[in-house]
Amino acid sequence: MYIVFLGTGGGVPTPERSLSSFVLNYEGELLIFDCGEGTQHQMVKAKIGFGRETKIFITHLHGDHVLGLPGLIQTMSLLGRTKKLEVYGPKGLKEFLEASKTYIQFNLRFPLEVKEVGEGTVCKEKKYRVLARWAEHSIPNLAYAFIENKKPGKFHPEKALELGVPKGPLWSKLQHGKSVRLKDGRIIKPNQIVEPPKPGIKIVYSGDTKPCKAVLKLAKNADLLIHECTFDDSLAEKAEAEWHSTPKGVAELAKKASVKSLILTHISARYKEPNTLLEQAKKVFPNVKIAEDLMRVEL
Amino acid sequence: MYIVFLGTGGGVPTPERSLSSFVLNYEGELLIFDCGEGTQHQMVKAKIGFGRETKIFITHLHGDHVLGLPGLIQTMSLLGRTKKLEVYGPKGLKEFLEASKTYIQFNLRFPLEVKEVGEGTVCKEKKYRVLARWAEHSIPNLAYAFIENKKPGKFHPEKALELGVPKGPLWSKLQHGKSVRLKDGRIIKPNQIVEPPKPGIKIVYSGDTKPCKAVLKLAKNADLLIHECTFDDSLAEKAEAEWHSTPKGVAELAKKASVKSLILTHISARYKEPNTLLEQAKKVFPNVKIAEDLMRVEL
Numbered sequence: 001m002y003i004v005f006l007g008t009g010g011g012v013p014t015p016e017r018s019l020s021s022f023v024l025n026y027e028g029e030l031l032i033f034d035c036g037e038g039t040q041h042q043m044v045k046a047k048i049g050f051g052r053e054t055k056i057f058i059t060h061l062h063g064d065h066v067l068g069l070p071g072l073i074q075t076m077s078l079l080g081r082t083k084k085l086e087v088y089g090p091k092g093l094k095e096f097l098e099a100s101k102t103y104i105q106f107n108l109r110f111p112l113e114v115k116e117v118g119e120g121t122v123c124k125e126k127k128y129r130v131l132a133r134w135a136e137h138s139i140p141n142l143a144y145a146f147i148e149n150k151k152p153g154k155f156h157p158e159k160a161l162e163l164g165v166p167k168g169p170l171w172s173k174l175q176h177g178k179s180v181r182l183k184d185g186r187i188i189k190p191n192q193i194v195e196p197p198k199p200g201i202k203i204v205y206s207g208d209t210k211p212c213k214a215v216l217k218l219a220k221n222a223d224l225l226i227h228e229c230t231f232d233d234s235l236a237e238k239a240e241a242e243w244h245s246t247p248k249g250v251a252e253l254a255k256k257a258s259v260k261s262l263i264l265t266h267i268s269a270r271y272k273e274p275n276t277l278l279e280q281a282k283k284v285f286p287n288v289k290i291a292e293d294l295m296r297v298e299l
Numbered sequence: 300m301y302i303v304f305l306g307t308g309g310g311v312p313t314p315e316r317s318l319s320s321f322v323l324n325y326e327g328e329l330l331i332f333d334c335g336e337g338t339q340h341q342m343v344k345a346k347i348g349f350g351r352e353t354k355i356f357i358t359h360l361h362g363d364h365v366l367g368l369p370g371l372i373q374t375m376s377l378l379g380r381t382k383k384l385e386v387y388g389p390k391g392l393k394e395f396l397e398a399s400k401t402y403i404q405f406n407l408r409f410p411l412e413v414k415e416v417g418e419g420t421v422c423k424e425k426k427y428r429v430l431a432r433w434a435e436h437s438i439p440n441l442a443y444a445f446i447e448n449k450k451p452g453k454f455h456p457e458k459a460l461e462l463g464v465p466k467g468p469l470w471s472k473l474q475h476g477k478s479v480r481l482k483d484g485r486i487i488k489p490n491q492i493v494e495p496p497k498p499g500i501k502i503v504y505s506g507d508t509k510p511c512k513a514v515l516k517l518a519k520n521a522d523l524l525i526h527e528c529t530f531d532d533s534l535a536e537k538a539e540a541e542w543h544s545t546p547k548g549v550a551e552l553a554k555k556a557s558v559k560s561l562i563l564t565h566i567s568a569r570y571k572e573p574n575t576l577l578e579q580a581k582k583v584f585p586n587v588k589i590a591e592d593l594m595r596v597e598l
Contacts, residue, residue, distance in 0.1 A: 012377055018340060037366075038340050040311070041312045044311075061402060062404070063369060063373040067336075075310075075311045078311055092402055096403065099401070103395035104362045104395065139404065
């Protein structure tokens, strides 16, 4: 699975940064988080298709996180999408999209399912689920966690052969966590041959927020935390007043949550190059990067 | 005065073409025609400010011509604009913007005046006016003409001196079209010293349309006609069915209207490079160009 950042700017676009959005490609399915204006343009540049199985998760209804949605839906329709599109987000999202459809005629050619959600599991698929928690912003903002299911542990064929388990259906049973009986009557348990299940990948995205307990809890042990970081530490008061974050606060949160890696995004247009933010964050949490438009991260 | 093309693609964006918009800089004032998604991004790239005296003219309410408007207004507000913004367009524009303001909280900090207009003079300023006519598209679409007032003719100081008119207030009177009486009683008429007034610049923009009589009439003797040209001539039937234009039709219209120059825009994403369209148009009307994003045209 991999992530492509589509827009990494905060509030207003710059020549280098479009508005908030990233896409997680999970085994070919697209999970798009936020959809600021220009998201469809960036998807074209990143050569991400418009016809795939896709879910969109909106954190909050500020323009720079959602105004790309009507245009993206229209382009999907123009390009012949037929698959259902699911869009998740806080209350108000449905009315916003209904209004867009009313005044701008989309000729929608595929099923559009808009789900207004709050805290809890917002979607549960065969191999993953997405969980939401309210973060702390000037308007309701959902932080999301993508949580992959546990994966089967490593199977050791040499141990199987050593214990006399013949290659074939018995191996498969053991891999799926079931004990097997051999012809000689011995019972072999999975843990004799297969390592314990491994936790799946966990990715957490804050949307716009101050550093807060809800995101800290949601991010616990995440493989990757993608957190807004609009201002640098010298503007901590402004950040506090405007319900945004600075590197110190985010890095402390990442450390407390024991996340494996941290990426800062939603960078204010005032930072022509974001080294200041990176250095401030590194003092507290070394495994940190600044998101750049079209940056790809493998997981 | 000059034009910068902000978006020149038709329907969906490509890596090279954003969605419909161009800006006319007239003595520092901005007249923006159409505002597809990504217009604000392109304005940033073209280093056009968000705080200037600005009018926006929307041709029709298809998404690729208008979905950049809410985001542009929000960015103007975030960047501290205080000057009034005037937006002109067909019926429905007001409700569309009201809905956007309702569901996406703009915190609008400047006066926004939305004027739903039809055929006729939609605005008249000291030095220019903008005239609208209904073109022929699948939904109501206004074509616009920017018409600069006549400019005073060239003043010939050598002729003034030859006729004994002393430099000073009398020269100014003659320049402003008034006759003057000299001390010796002779009356000097402006046409003895000043050339006849010159017509101002005329720029016509079609929006989305089939080639039609209304645009032909509006474009009569224009210095520049900017006309949509979504498809090439081999797709003339498709263009007809979808209320769009091809090079032959547009070039014939330009020729009949005796325009000085023609620029084709709203190019379908299928044309990776638009030479086919250019060659087809040149057969009929040689002074033609294809618009490119961020192309600047002096007038």
